[in-house]
Amino acid sequence: MSITWFENLVGKENVSDEIVDREVYSTDASQIKGRCDKVIWATEVKHLHQIVLYAKRNKLNLIPRGAGTNLVGSCVPDNSVVIDFSKMNKIIALTSNYVVVEPGVVLDDLNSVLRDKFFPIQPEDSATCTIGGMIGINSTGFYEKKYGRMKDWVLEVEMIDGNGRLKTYDNKVVGKEGILGLITSVKLKITDKINERSMNVFKYDKLTDVLNKVNELKNNQEVIAIEFIDLNAAKLAGLEERYYLIVEYLGFEGGVRDLNEIGRLWHIRKKIFHKLAINGYVYLEDPLIPQENLSEFLYYLETKKIPCYGPIGTNVLYPCFSNRDEIKELYDTVLKLRGVIGSRQGIGLLKKNYLNEVIKEELRNLKEQLDPNHIMNKGKVI
Amino acid sequence: MAGVDKCILCGKCRADSALLRVTGKEILTARGKALLIMKGILDKTFYIDPLNDITVRSCPTNVEISEEVRKQRERLVENGIETKANRRMIDNIREFGNPYGSLEKKDIKEVYS
Numbered sequence: 001m002s003i004t005w006f007e008n009l010v011g012k013e014n015v016s017d018e019i020v021d022r023e024v025y026s027t028d029a030s031q032i033k034g035r036c037d038k039v040i041w042a043t044e045v046k047h048l049h050q051i052v053l054y055a056k057r058n059k060l061n062l063i064p065r066g067a068g069t070n071l072v073g074s075c076v077p078d079n080s081v082v083i084d085f086s087k088m089n090k091i092i093a094l095t096s097n098y099v100v101v102e103p104g105v106v107l108d109d110l111n112s113v114l115r116d117k118f119f120p121i122q123p124e125d126s127a128t129c130t131i132g133g134m135i136g137i138n139s140t141g142f143y144e145k146k147y148g149r150m151k152d153w154v155l156e157v158e159m160i161d162g163n164g165r166l167k168t169y170d171n172k173v174v175g176k177e178g179i180l181g182l183i184t185s186v187k188l189k190i191t192d193k194i195n196e197r198s199m200n201v202f203k204y205d206k207l208t209d210v211l212n213k214v215n216e217l218k219n220n221q222e223v224i225a226i227e228f229i230d231l232n233a234a235k236l237a238g239l240e241e242r243y244y245l246i247v248e249y250l251g252f253e254g255g256v257r258d259l260n261e262i263g264r265l266w267h268i269r270k271k272i273f274h275k276l277a278i279n280g281y282v283y284l285e286d287p288l289i290p291q292e293n294l295s296e297f298l299y300y301l302e303t304k305k306i307p308c309y310g311p312i313g314t315n316v317l318y319p320c321f322s323n324r325d326e327i328k329e330l331y332d333t334v335l336k337l338r339g340v341i342g343s344r345q346g347i348g349l350l351k352k353n354y355l356n357e358v359i360k361e362e363l364r365n366l367k368e369q370l371d372p373n374h375i376m377n378k379g380k381v382i
Numbered sequence: 383m384a385g386v387d388k389c390i391l392c393g394k395c396r397a398d399s400a401l402l403r404v405t406g407k408e409i410l411t412a413r414g415k416a417l418l419i420m421k422g423i424l425d426k427t428f429y430i431d432p433l434n435d436i437t438v439r440s441c442p443t444n445v446e447i448s449e450e451v452r453k454q455r456e457r458l459v460e461n462g463i464e465t466k467a468n469r470r471m472i473d474n475i476r477e478f479g480n481p482y483g484s485l486e487k488k489d490i491k492e493v494y495s
Contacts, residue, residue: 020425021407024414029392041406068408069393086406104406108397127397127440274442282390282443 006040009050014041014087025082028068032349034076040083042104045166045184048083052182052375053164055081061378064178066104066133069125071284072348074136074177078379083182085132092185098155099190103132103183117190120147124270132183137346138175142266144314146224146250147191150174156187162371176363177346178377180370194224198254199262202245207298210243214294214312222249226313227269230298233307233320237275239268245312272309273320281307281320285327287334288316288343300333316343347381355381383446389416394440395447401431412447419450428454429465 006015016022017038025036042048055062061080068075075082085104091113093100099119101110107126111118122141123129129139135157140149147153154171161167161181173180204210210228217223229237229244246269247254248262256262273284289297294315301308301319306326310318321327331341331354342351363382367374395412396402408414410431418425428451441447458464459472471481478484 020409020418020423020427023421023423024409024417027391027417029390031391067393067396069396084406084408086402086408089406106397125394128393277390277392277442278444 003038005054006038006051010040010043010047014043015039025065025068025084026077028065028070028073028075030071030073030076030348030350032073032076034073035079036077036082037079038081040081042083042085042088042182045160048182048184049160049164049166051081051083052160052162055375056162056164056373059373060375062182062375063377064103064132064136064182066130066136067106067125067128069128070133070137070348071345072342072350074346074348074377074380076349080378085130085183088184089130097189098187100185100187101131102185103130103135105131107131107134114190114193116193118193119153119188119190121150121153124273131186131188135174135183135186136177137344140314140344142225142227142248142311144311145218145226153189154186155189157183158185159183162367162373162376172366176366177348177381179363179367179380179382181376194250196251197257197262198249198252199256199265200245200247200249200254201256201265202247203240204243204245207243207295207302210245210312211295211298213245217245217247218313220249220253222251222253223313224248224250226311227309228312228317229269229272229309230301230307232302232305233272233276233309236279236281236307237268237272269309273318276307276320280322283321283324283327284345285319285321285330286310286316286342286344287319287330288314288340289334290338291315293337293339297333297337297339304329306330349380352381383449384444386416386419386445386447386450388443389413389420389441389445390443391417392442394442397440399431412441412445415447415451415454416445419454424454424457424461424463426458426463426465428458429468 003017021039022036025039027033063075063077063080063082065075065082065084088102089104090102107129120143122143123139134150138150151171151174154174157169157173159181217226225248227246231241231243235241306319308317308319310316334341341354347355360382391413393413399411401410409427474481474483
């Protein structure tokens with residue numbers, strides 16, 4: 001396919017087929033390597049509309065990309081045109097109840113302009129993740145116990161589907177990893193900033209004590225976040241070799257009330273992956289384990305000396321690995337314990353063999369309606 | 383500090399890149415540079431951003447990308463791949479001892495980094 005058509009449409013500065021750009025956009029944080037034919041930096045909806053119609057006519061594959069920080073290969077191209085949304089980062093409207101934003105807006109940038117309001121889905125990589133990417137994987141964050149997931153906060157999604165129709169959808173298109181269309185704007189609910197907050201850090205020597213405390217905290221309506229660090233992860237992170245629960249409360253039930261100290265505790269938690277990565281544990285998994293099997297799963301990780309941390313309050317843990325070959329055994333264990341593989345970071349290429357068949361069938365039906373020519377993010381999820 | 387072989391492509395360095403915010407171009411992030419270095423692609427792109435823009439503040443594996451980019455610039459020069467601005471800067475340093483040229487003329491029009 002000639003680049004001239006694209007240059008005439010979006011301008012030479014917003015499209016490239018140079019080897020340096022094709023190389024950089026051939027992969028994402030999954031480290032899976034694909035082949036990128038062209039990169040387009042999206043700037044205007046009317047351009048995107050023309051590109052989708054052109055792709056439909058010429059059977060091209062389009063890959064929408066936000067920050068490219070997903071771990072499952074959602075943005076890996078397959079002889080594709082990658083559309084980078086980083087430049088579509090405007091806040092279109094801001095009211096006391098909702099915002100309308102372009103998909104390339106970075107979450108921290110959005111929250112920095114909301115003053116006494118905030119967008120409460122707070123994933124670990126809020127400094128880089130884009131709203132479009134968060135919609136793609138139905139993102140969640142530290143405060144899932146109180147605020148749920150992305151789907152709960154999306155009012156409207158304006159999207160150009162694979163048929164080339166620009167329409168407004170409800171939240172049914174959330175979590176579809178770009179296989180239905182290109183998102184052009186999003187209307188999100190916002191809420192009051194948390195002003196009265198406090199924290200506690202609990203340390204334990206026995207897993208049974210950890211699990212008993214987690215059960216107690218789950219029933220406490222004031223608790224909004226329960227994060228866990230196991231002793232293997234603690235040791236690698238330079239902490240005392242014990243189990244940790246980092247807990248945040250609405251109100252002042254926790255002993256730590258100073259905002260600087262609260263910030264310092266969250267900083268320690270957010271740096272856990274950094275510390276593990278420096279020690280070679282660079283592959284992060286995100287299984288969800290049923291409550292009744294959480295204990296068995298934690299003992300399994302400990303026996304195998306697999307460091308883990310994460311939002312135990314939602315039954316999700318982040319075991320980390322230094323070698324991808326070791327992960328298969330983890331998947332077998334998760335399935336044996338009736339857990340879910342890929343509960344937070346998406347499905348993409350890496351986990352599609354593990355996605356529930358019922359969910360897959362629903363997705364296939366939706367894809368047939370909105371992208372029957374299969375031009376959107378080919379080969380992902382289903 | 384680590385070399386690019388330790389880059390895990392996580393993209394956390396995007397938060398550190400001011401140029402990314404203006405241009406939207408992944409190649410101007412530390413991850414973009416690391417990918418090119420890993421692939422052995424020598425390109426003028428390495429001249430684009432100032433070395434102090436691409437830091438390791440957010441890098442979980444402490445890749446010192448500035449040092450890696452500096453090495454690539456050395457290789458570029460050794461291979462005769464230069465920009466006009468870079469050539470002029472080197473000539474000025476050799477002739478006048480500073481990157482700007484004759485300071486007596488006080489007509490500095492370009493700033494180098």
